[in-house]
Amino acid sequence: MAIDLLKADNTVHTGLWQAETDDTLLCVDVHDETHDVKSFTFISPDRKHIVFDAGQYFMFELGLDDEVDGRCYSISSSPHRRNAITITVKRVPGGRVSNWLHDNLKPNMLVKASGPLGRFARPMAQKYVFLSGGSGVTPVMSMVRELADAAQPVDVVFIHAGRTPKDFIFRSDLANLADRMKGLRLLLLPEEVSNERSWPGLYGRISKELVHLAVPDIAERIIMCCGPAPFMRAAKTIAGELGVPPQNYHEESFDAAVIEEAPGPIAEFVQAQIFNVQFSKQSKSVEVSADQTVLSCAKKAGVRIPSSCASGICGTCKSRLVSGSVDMKHDGGIRQREIDAGFFLPCCSKPLSDLVIER
């Protein structure tokens, strides 16, 4: 099949994946990374090339039990490989989407997906620290693979923390990369080593002392950090204590804890107006005040709305507004044509009237 790529004038031609309109991926490979992590590789069914930045993700929408459930998964492959993308997914106990992917997704199956999305971009620099906790390794793995493919001189310290040695995603891939990339120093840090007593290195939690020993010049480096919320909190504190300027510290997480911890108003001096919000498919309604997001109130009332970033970035919570109006402050998670078609993002929308939502 003929593929038109970017021509010399940088005009986009039909052989490139269009984030605005393309929404289907074909699975071509499933690979076991660890006992509870698999990588899934996809191509466009009509062989379009997918242009993305390391650090970006796709939002996958699966129809499970008559409901559409969406989850965001970071791309773990190199952006230099454009004919296919790979995502790496940890099986989360009780997680509907991750368990479905692990148990059911096979090569030659089609899935609905939109992207690439996200702004966890690596600024251009000579010296980096990549810090990852658990499955937070995926976007930084894409970055290190990109640097390896570019074959440019670069100085990277990669600290990858995991629960035990057997939980390290990409353990052998990272060892191979560290073997051939002269500027890559790798430190795998298991929290405990009971399942591999011959572990030759340090173990324990990330600490200021360890980071200072491993990266004495950390204050001169760009930090790219991804992992669960407690890991990122610790990493950010340590980076600050070791003199990393805030603008040099970049992080990303889809940890559900981030959603739970979204700060609410500290004090209320004015009684906000209350609106009635109905969820037509679940036959539920909730009271939402004008200064709260629709999603936060829906969750408290037990209404099921899939969500991920809780800040208008990923598009996971996209829902159809049947009637009423909202004040939506999104961050790229919805397209204008979707808004025109009556959709909105409950996670970043406050009601301006009573609402009926198709959920």
Ligand code: FES
């Ligand atoms: S949860 Fe990500 S846009 Fe709403």
